[in-house]
Structures are given as C-alpha cells and as structure tokens.
Amino acid sequence: MICCKxxxxxxxxxxxxxxxxxxTFKLMYHMVWCKNCxxxxxxxxxxxxxxxxxxxxxxxxxxxxxxxxxxxxPEMG
Amino acid sequence: MAKHQLHPEQWIDVxxxxxxxxxxxxxxxxxxxxxxxxxTFLTAIRTKEQYRGEISEMNWLFLILKSRILDxxxxxxxxxxxxxKEADDDEDSDDFFNSTGHWSKNGAPNEWTTDxxxxxxxxxxxxxxxxxxxxxxxxxxxxxxxxxxxxSEMICKELNISSSxxxxxxxRAKLKLRECLEKNWMT
Numbered sequence: 001m002i003c004c005k006x007x008x009x010x011x012x013x014x015x016x017x018x019x020x021x022x023x024t025f026k027l028m029y030h031m032v033w034c035k036n037c038x039x040x041x042x043x044x045x046x047x048x049x050x051x052x053x054x055x056x057x058x059x060x061x062x063x064x065x066x067x068x069x070x071x072x073x074p075e076m077g
Numbered sequence: 078m079a080k081h082q083l084h085p086e087q088w089i090d091v092x093x094x095x096x097x098x099x100x101x102x103x104x105x106x107x108x109x110x111x112x113x114x115x116x117t118f119l120t121a122i123r124t125k126e127q128y129r130g131e132i133s134e135m136n137w138l139f140l141i142l143k144s145r146i147l148d149x150x151x152x153x154x155x156x157x158x159x160x161x162k163e164a165d166d167d168e169d170s171d172d173f174f175n176s177t178g179h180w181s182k183n184g185a186p187n188e189w190t191t192d193x194x195x196x197x198x199x200x201x202x203x204x205x206x207x208x209x210x211x212x213x214x215x216x217x218x219x220x221x222x223x224x225x226x227x228x229s230e231m232i233c234k235e236l237n238i239s240s241s242x243x244x245x246x247x248x249r250a251k252l253k254l255r256e257c258l259e260k261n262w263m264t
Contacts (some may be wrong), residue, residue: 002177003174003176003177003178004174004178004179005173005174005179005248006178008248008251008252009244010246012244012247012248012251013119013244016228016229017229023195024219030149036180036185036186037180039186039188040255041260042161043186043189043255044251044255046194047204047255047258048223048252050196050200050201050204051208051223051224052223052224052226053196054102054201054204054205054224055098055198055201056098056101056102056202056205056251057098057198058097058098058101058107059093059094059095059097060093060097060210064111065089065090065093068089068093068111068114068115068118069089071115071119072088072089072115072118072119072122075119075122075123076086076122077083
C-alpha cells in the first residue's frame with residue numbers, strides 16, 4: 001500500500017490530471033483503509049471551496065486614497 | 078461601436094478598494110499591494126489608447142493588476158529559488174509524516190466540528206493569515222492554483238518550477254494551511 005504522503009500528492013494530481021489505472025487503484029485502495037487521509041481530503045476540499053469565496057473587505061483609508069489621487073491624477077493629463 | 082468606455086477620473090473612488098482586496102488576497106504585504114494598485118492605475122492611464130471596450134473597465138483594470146502581481150512573483154524569482162531549495166530540504170525533516178511516510182501522531186488531522194466550518198468574515202481573516210504564513214513560493218503557487226484557478230502547467234512555466242516540485246509544494250502548502258486553521262480556528 002502507498003504511504004499517506006504519496007497518497008496526498010497523488011490526490012493533488014488527481015484534481016487536475018488523469019491518473020494511470022495503477023495510480024488510481026493505489027490511491028483508492030489507500031483511501032478506503034486510511035481514516036486520516038479521508039479526513040484530510042474532506043477538510044482540504046472544504047478549504048478549497050472556501051478559498052474561492054475569500055473576501056477581506058479591506059479598504060484604502062481616506063488619507064491613502066488622497067495620496068493615490070495625488071500620484072495618479074497628474075498622469076491623466 | 079465599443080460596448081464599454083473608460084472613466085479614469087472615477088477609477089480611484091470606484092475601484093481602488095476592490096483592487097486592494099484582490100491584491101491583498103494574493104500579496105502578503107499591504108504596502109506592496111497598495112503599490113501594485115497604484116501601478117495598475119498608472120499603467121491603465123498610459124495604455125488607455127489600447128482599450129477596445131470589449132470588456133468592462135473594471136475587468137480591464139483587474140487584468141492589469143493580475144499581470145502586475147505575476148510580475149511581482151517573477152521579480153521574487155531569487156527568493157522563490159532559494160525557498161524551493163528550502164522546500165526540498167524541508168521534505169527530509171517532515172513533521173507531518175513519520176519515517177514510513179504515514180501520518181505522524183502530531184501531524185495527523187483531527188476531526189473538525191461542523192459548527193466551526195462557517196465562512197464568516199472573521200474566519201476569512203484567519204484563513205488569509207494562515208495563507209500568509211506560507212513562504213513566498215508556496216503562497217504564490219497556492220494562490221495561483223486555488224484562488225485564480227490557473228492550471229499547473231501555466232504556474233510551472235511562469236514561476237519556473239519543475240512539475241515534480243510543483244505537486245510537492247502544493248501538497249505541503251495544504252498541509253501547513255490545514256494545520257494552521259486547526260490550531261487557530263478549529264480548536
């Protein structure tokens with residue numbers, strides 16, 4: 001059986017590429033038996049979905065916006 | 078006739094915060110993110126004759142910023158290269174796995190309770206903080222892959238990373254990010 005580290009990397013590749021039949025079998029077999037890897041995959045899938053929605057609601061301060069205008073506006077001609 | 082037109086005099090008021098957010102999700106330091114937004118506006122003004130009005134001015138500004146961010150990653154090539162070497166070395170002293178490559182006692186993931194798995198604003202900040210704790214190369218690769226949805230081939234080409242290094246890097250970035258969230262949010 002492949003180790004957890006190898007399973008993690010194969011799982012990563014599987015998200016983007018088609019694995020060989022042997023690689024797919026090795027990964028699936030590992031996942032059936034490894035509770036920690038199943039848990040890791042579930043958590044990572046959730047993180048990936050969350051990352052796509054990441055929003056920080058950061059803003060320029062009024063002072064920073066003023067500085068930005070001072071530097072950018074003269075270029076407008 | 079062009080579908081869209083430019084209104085540069087409104088850009089800072091209308092788009093600067095949106096662009097800053099976009100940059101701060103991809104760049105660790107606020108000062109650099111601010112500079113990149115400024116460069117975006119300056120580039121847009123200098124190249125406005127090339128704007129054909131086929132995409133909205135907001136999308137056009139975001140495209141320019143995206144390109145500036147990629148340039149920033151590339152300028153950090155030396156840092157990236159040294160961190161790639163560190164990542165290789167790191168592989169040998171792995172905290173997550175034991176000598177046989179299976180989860181170590183401290184590295185194995187714990188169960189996360191569903192009540193913590195909420196996408197609140199507070200959580201988004203913790204998530205971004207954890208992402209920012211990744212080293213430059215991991216952060217760049219991870220952002221391009223999972224936030225911008227670029228494929229591995231493009232990322233390897235742009236950042237001059239070998240394919241084998243890439244998969245290991247992304248996997249290690251995920252291990253670190255997951256561990257950081259577990260320590261700082263889930264417990």
